[in-house]
Amino acid sequence: MAVLLLAEVTGGELAMDATAKAVTAAQALGDVTVLAAGASAAAAGDAAAKIAGVSKVLVAEDASLGHRLAEPTAALIASLAGDYEHIVAPATTDAKNILPRVAALLDVMIISDATAVVDGATFERPIYAGNAIQTMKSSDAKKVITFRTANFDAAGEGGSASVETISAADNPGLSEWVENKVAKSDRPELTSAGIVVSGGRGVGSEEDFALIETLADKLGAAVGASRAAVDSGYAANDLQVGQTGKVVAPELYVAVGISGAIQHLAGMKDSKVIVAINKDEEAPIFQVADFGLVADLFDAVPELTQKL
Amino acid sequence: MKALVPVKRVIDYNVKVRVKADGSGVDLANVKMSMNPFDEIAVEEAIRLKEAGKVDEIVAVSIGVKQAQETLRTALAMGADRAILVVATDDVHADIEPLAVAKILKAIVDEEQPGLVLCGKQAIDNDMNATGQMLSALLGWSQATFASEVDVEGNSAKITREVDGGLQTISVKMPAIVTVDLRLNEPRYASLPNIMKAKKKPLDEKSAADYGVDVSPRLEVVKTEEPAQRAAGITVGSVDELIEKLKEAGAV
């Protein structure tokens, strides 16, 4: 059984962590062929060929495949679909944009955000913001799946898959890229960081959010935020951790001034070690924390930053 | 231009979800139901486009059980002009899959010929995040998902999208499908005078068979479970103790 895996390619570079995690999930389904598509994708294809467990890499380079536009990439994948039983990708915003479109072109259902592979047709996925886990069995001939990367370990390096260049499908020319506004940061990317420090409403202001950033920099961590903190304007939108934001599963997650709404827990409860700092000892975040510190964050966070 | 806004009736986002003891799904009997919050944002955006003179009619559509009529009334009370209810099941626990929904919506789009379809990026029950993209594929229209800004100008629209790592702006040809994200707008409340006006707005009732769409599911639910609980942790008394524990756990 063959699997076609859409690699996460951004600006010509392979997002190694997300792709390697999806490879782990895909290996359980069969022989993995990785598709690296983009305006420039050769370097990404070469990088993907080195992931252990990848048997073949297809590189499609065409201007129409750049900038994450759904229509040309979906058309390309649909044209390749004949050879594969599974078409999969890491559950990034790009893949979530493209794969449902692919599924509809093939007249099959999509399985989004799968967290476990039971067998070739059966998968687990969270529903209701992670408040329930559903096991679903597909009756479609082809299965189109996005995998939630937080639930899979990254496949190692050491592979040496063959790389083949293919051409793009016809560009339907329905949409055009205008511009990107990428948040510039020297910190690690939120969804793949080993450590995440997040602030919530308890931080109290945009200025005081610097406390969170200082601690994160000391730990070499990514910065996250609860929806309450984002809604109050303390932190940027794309830092939001939770069901409607990013889902993370770092080695260490430090929640500061976050009460722990279900919405937020759904986005971080798969972290290996969770630390909660909150002055309200009744806060639900303590129910998922491995280490809870009931303290005023304005005392505890500077002290922690200094002593680490 | 006409705008079509599909809305879904889902469990109210404030209600705590309970998994049924037999594992067949989530208990929805006698639970407060509301419009999917993302769909509310889509309705609001359509109303704002109408207020800005870029849309002249808003048609709300819901596909599911008969009770979804209430969800459509909410859309009408917010400001939609008319509504179409497609009854596709009698079972409140049955979820019509995005593929079937997209097929019914395609048939409605063929009939109504809207210039824009605005939908929520995902429903908060099945969290599938697929209907807009699937409808777009079936129609061969342009798609812009996860919109945080919508700017319609004549034959094209500029859409700012929330993507991993920041924002992306694209320009799509009309007609287009736009799926909306959380921060696009703050939906208005349905005021009482508008609730009363909504009673007089037309609401057509149809069935899935009227559109010749088979709604039987492609995905069979094997079981539904509560998520695994994390083991209870410990409370530390000081920052020093916290650092010590983290070192023991090898986390720093």
Added chain:
Amino acid sequence: MDFNLSEDHQLLSNTLNRFLGDNYDIEKRNEAGFTAPYHLQDMWNGLAELGVIGALVSEEKGGFGGSAEDISVVFEELGRSLCVEPMLGTLLALRVLSDHGQDERVEQIISGESRAALAVYEPNMSCDLSAMEATAVEQDGVWRLNGRKSAIYGAPGSDFVVVAAKTESGTGLFFLENPVLICAAMVDGGGVADLVMENTAAECLALDAETSLTSALDLGRIALCAEAVGAMSALQDLTVDYLKQRKQFGTTLSSFQALQHRAVNMQIEIEQCRSIVISAVGQFGQPGGERNVSMAKNLIGRAGRLMSEESIQLHGGIGMTWEYPGAHFAKRLVMIDHQLGDQNDHAMRLIATGAKQLVD
């Protein structure tokens, strides 16, 4: 019989629930409720914009509702959010004003442009209007009022007060602009005022308005009962949540059967209260409907006290603290019993109307 809300009422209830839930947390409520003018002007404007004030008056009189059911839907939601906005005073004033052709003033109130309260009660008077001591006398073409009014709900910050006073023909209604009031917060928050009148000039709206007054007050009582049901169910939710969370002897409180029984008893009380409000709403305006109102007010007075005491008992010490929302719900429920006649007053009214029915 279908006891579910109609589609419109469901939508109205959702709108209010969302509006109050999004904009009215307990800290904001407590700060507003105990600081003059004991409510928040922007919340009041918001309620006006949503047409909620209009829900208190019928369509033919310029409103968007006005039935007893409309009013109970609105007040149940206000109770659930423990809203201190002066809706009760506004309801009472709006009803008597709309009964007496004051369309322009009604319109201003519904739009939120101005606000009014109704002065009926006096230090020596309860439900029985015949015990009223304030008087109105016409001198040289000007009506002059004398006497003292108390418990004028929602009066602080209002633009005018409608005053009930004895005339030669019965209980008249008078319109007083920019009244001089003695304002205070109620023990549970929200504004209330006293009014002392010494030859105070006022505009006469009606010479005998007893029927209109009684009907307005009965609607006010229905409103209070519905508010209590909303507050009770919110308090019950808080209590049950607490029982499920709080651990003693190594297990959650909710695992103790004795406490489960007490929580179930509270739920039964709420259902009784909900039922009696439905009956009072259904009978409002019918012959003998005032008896259903008094039965409801009496039962809710008793049940409200029981609910607040039980919830405090089940919570323990935290149930009494200012910081915990439950304490404020408990206070509100006790206070509701004392507004527009307490359980004893309404028991007396039931006896009196019952005796009258027997004689008739």
